[in-house]
Amino acid sequence: MASIADANKKVLDFDGQLQAQDDFFPTLKLLDNDGKLLDKAAYKRSELTDEDLVEIMKKMLFSRQLDIRSTKLAKQGRFGFFAPTAGQEASQMASAYAFGKEDWLFPGYRDIPEIVDKGWPVWKAILWSRGHAKGNEFTTEDGEPVNSWMPQIIIGAQYVEAAGVALGLKKRKEDAVAYAYTGDGGTSQGDFYEGVNFASAYKANAVFFVQNNGYAISTPRELQTAAPHLAAKGWGSGIPSLVVDGMDPLAMYLAAKEARAWAAAGNGPVLIETLTNRLEPHSTAGDDPLRYRTKEDIAEWWKKEPLIRMRKFMSEKGIWDDEKEEDYIAEVDSYIDDQIKIADNIDKQKISDFLKNTLEVPGQVMKEQIEHFESEGK
Amino acid sequence: MANKTYIAAIQDALDLALDKDENTLIFGEDVGENGGVFRATDGLQAKYSEDRVFNTPLAESGIGGLAIGLATTGYRPIMEIQFFGFLFEVMDSIAGQMSRARYRFNGTRNMPIVVRSPYGGGTKTPEMHADNLEGIVAQVPGLRVVMPANPADAKGLLLSSIESDDPVVYLENLHLYRSMKGEVADGYYTTPLDKAAIAREGSDVTIVSYGGAVPVSLKAADELAKEGIEAEVVDLRTVSPIDIETIGESVKKTGRVVVVQEAQRMAGVAATVMAEISERFILSLKAPIGRVAAPDTVYPFAQAENDWMMKADDVVAKAKEVVNYD
Ligand SMILES: Cc1ncc(C[n+]2csc(CCOP(=O)(O)OP(=O)(O)O)c2C)c(N)n1
Ligand SMILES: [Mg+2]
Numbered sequence: 001m002a003s004i005a006d007a008n009k010k011v012l013d014f015d016g017q018l019q020a021q022d023d024f025f026p027t028l029k030l031l032d033n034d035g036k037l038l039d040k041a042a043y044k045r046s047e048l049t050d051e052d053l054v055e056i057m058k059k060m061l062f063s064r065q066l067d068i069r070s071t072k073l074a075k076q077g078r079f080g081f082f083a084p085t086a087g088q089e090a091s092q093m094a095s096a097y098a099f100g101k102e103d104w105l106f107p108g109y110r111d112i113p114e115i116v117d118k119g120w121p122v123w124k125a126i127l128w129s130r131g132h133a134k135g136n137e138f139t140t141e142d143g144e145p146v147n148s149w150m151p152q153i154i155i156g157a158q159y160v161e162a163a164g165v166a167l168g169l170k171k172r173k174e175d176a177v178a179y180a181y182t183g184d185g186g187t188s189q190g191d192f193y194e195g196v197n198f199a200s201a202y203k204a205n206a207v208f209f210v211q212n213n214g215y216a217i218s219t220p221r222e223l224q225t226a227a228p229h230l231a232a233k234g235w236g237s238g239i240p241s242l243v244v245d246g247m248d249p250l251a252m253y254l255a256a257k258e259a260r261a262w263a264a265a266g267n268g269p270v271l272i273e274t275l276t277n278r279l280e281p282h283s284t285a286g287d288d289p290l291r292y293r294t295k296e297d298i299a300e301w302w303k304k305e306p307l308i309r310m311r312k313f314m315s316e317k318g319i320w321d322d323e324k325e326e327d328y329i330a331e332v333d334s335y336i337d338d339q340i341k342i343a344d345n346i347d348k349q350k351i352s353d354f355l356k357n358t359l360e361v362p363g364q365v366m367k368e369q370i371e372h373f374e375s376e377g378k
Numbered sequence: 379m380a381n382k383t384y385i386a387a388i389q390d391a392l393d394l395a396l397d398k399d400e401n402t403l404i405f406g407e408d409v410g411e412n413g414g415v416f417r418a419t420d421g422l423q424a425k426y427s428e429d430r431v432f433n434t435p436l437a438e439s440g441i442g443g444l445a446i447g448l449a450t451t452g453y454r455p456i457m458e459i460q461f462f463g464f465l466f467e468v469m470d471s472i473a474g475q476m477s478r479a480r481y482r483f484n485g486t487r488n489m490p491i492v493v494r495s496p497y498g499g500g501t502k503t504p505e506m507h508a509d510n511l512e513g514i515v516a517q518v519p520g521l522r523v524v525m526p527a528n529p530a531d532a533k534g535l536l537l538s539s540i541e542s543d544d545p546v547v548y549l550e551n552l553h554l555y556r557s558m559k560g561e562v563a564d565g566y567y568t569t570p571l572d573k574a575a576i577a578r579e580g581s582d583v584t585i586v587s588y589g590g591a592v593p594v595s596l597k598a599a600d601e602l603a604k605e606g607i608e609a610e611v612v613d614l615r616t617v618s619p620i621d622i623e624t625i626g627e628s629v630k631k632t633g634r635v636v637v638v639q640e641a642q643r644m645a646g647v648a649a650t651v652m653a654e655i656s657e658r659f660i661l662s663l664k665a666p667i668g669r670v671a672a673p674d675t676v677y678p679f680a681q682a683e684n685d686w687m688m689k690a691d692d693v694v695a696k697a698k699e700v701v702n703y704d
Contacts, residue, residue: 188437291411349681357675
């Protein structure tokens with residue numbers, strides 16, 4: 001048994017404590033950069049079938065294609081605001097694959113593909129990006145509700161709201177969770193801490209993702225905090241917190257699946273830091289990454305992106321090849337073409353509708369404004 | 379004299395302020411080597427060191443608190459809020475803390491802080507980036523709210539704001555950043571923080587406006603002139619405090635007033651201006667005061683901006699209504 005003197009020595013060992021923090025969080029990793037399986041037991045634990053692998057691959061490819069097309073369209077002025085996702089496909093799509101329709105998504109502005117994956121049609125995503133109210137209707141093509149908030153612009157706000165849904169689901173004893181995504185920058189916001197802590201205090205059904213993609217616009221991850229791991233921020237609230245290789249689809253899925261099961265069972269929230277990278281500019285609104293990072297650094301990260309290793313892993317297994325990929329991409333492209341056409345043909349939005357959607361029961365001045373805009377056909 | 383964009387005038391002022399007083403500090407999200415997302419601080423970190431121009435973690439409340447703390451230790455913080463739509467994240471620092479500090483310390487301590495932030499519509503930003511929230515801060519006692527409408531004022535008002543021992547919310551019009559150029563005097567100069575400007579002289583009607591609404595009002599005045607109506611345009615420059623005297627002189631001259639703002643109609647700066655005119659100069663008025671403002675909705679989704687924002691045509695129509703009233 002350690003003596004009080006030993007314990008005191010430990011308490012006062014600041015250097016030792018920093019080292020312990022640094023050492024505590026090993027990275028969950030199933031596939032290496034070349035698609036070689038590193039941990040058979042963990043893979044078995046994921047219970048992923050070959051069909052699942054194909055599904056995950058397709059979701060990631062869909063996301064990449066949406067990214068490529070959106071970026072192009074934005075350059076032509078046919079898209080509005082878009083936050084590129086290349087490099088984050090595993091962090092986003094492989095994690096999202098672990099959640100069901102019943103689960104509530106709380107996305108940031110970069111998490112468009114996860115919402116689309118829940119059934120929000122791409123034409124609505126395009127309208128959202130262009131700034132059209134119709135894009136903010138979170139329903140499927142058939143009018144079924146999609147359990148997602150809109151892509152959150154206010155960084156961190158999705159975390160506190162997710163905690164609220166998580167508590168609601170727990171109170172209603174539903175087998176469902178709220179899952180929220182923010183970035184490395186997002187972990188600095190007060191809302192981040194409050195959201196994690198509220199969910200922790202109520203042991204609410206939440207899974208929090210921190211997509212550590214290296215940058216918050218131009219600000220490097222190191223400038224956000226001295227904490228060696230962002231996951232450690234979950235520890236302060238007493239919840240399981242892990243670091244996952246965000247370029248590894250298998251690790252991302254496994255972590256998300258286990259976190260979901262834990263949270264849905266009423267054990268409280270889990271925080272997952274995903275180590276990934278933003279391979280492209282912050283957004284389509286004029287960011288130039290070369291002002292704050294090098295070409296070489298970007299090139300290095302491109303070598304680690306998740307599609308490369310997933311392709312290799314699946315080809316090795318004999319369940320994926322170039323032809324399959326080309327066919328699928330062609331399919332996605334023609335789907336996106338159709339969706340753009342739908343978006344282009346949506347009626348112009350009206351200020352009178354905005355006014356009607358401002359308050360359920362408008363006041364006198366607002367009623368005059370509604371009349372005014374209606375008389376102008378606006 | 380040099381012909382400069384609105385944003386270049388701001389950058390010029392920041393450069394001069396850093397040069398003049400080593401206690402001035404600039405900080406905020408991405409203001410360092412990136413020079414801010416609009417490049418207002420471009421090159422300043424390289425010129426003045428990371429010690430004086432530095433990035434913060436991503437948290438507006440933190441930035442506000444930092445400013446309060448640094449001001450307490452004798453610095454003169456110039457903090458940036460990347461978009462004024464993020465006012466709500468820093469609201470406690472601004473409205474709950476720095477604005478009240480002088481009062482709470484019984485006048486024994488000042489908060490010489492400048493909160494710089496871009497606002498205003500017309501550039502199709504994502505939501506929560508373009509909102510005109512000046513009315514909210516203008517209602518906070520203990521703050522000055524400054525809204526320049528041209529490059530020369532942008533520079534002079536910013537230097538005054540930095541010199542001021544009161545906390546100043548200095549709002550930069552996003553649309554004007556690069557779309558407006560004007561003559562800007564070289565070197566250091568200040569423009570008073572309590573004096574409106576006559577942006578255009580006229581005798582038939584007074585148009586009172588501020589910030590991004592001033593160029594719109596000036597355009598309207600040109601249109602009105604074609605029809606023989608000479609509008610006087612009063613540029614408030616500061617919406618807190620408001621220069622009632624300058625407004626009054628113009629109102630006494632014209633007897634007719636239109637107040638123009640980009641913000642929604644409810645409450646707000648235009649409402650205050652109208653109330654002050656009604657209280658003080660009602661006997662000089664020959665017609666009810668007209669108002670041009672945006673409808674009372676949330677700032678619109680980008681594609682509807684054009685229908686939502688007030689335009690020169692709206693100002694022209696309202697001015698005619700007021701001029702033709704008898
Ligand atoms: C409250 C708030 N502050 C600032 C911004 C402006 N902004 C948009 S994205 C961004 C960086 C976010 O970085 P991170 O959380 O790492 O997410 P990433 O963009 O890398 O996905 C900033 C500062 C914002 N949208 N909301
Ligand atoms: Mg990031």
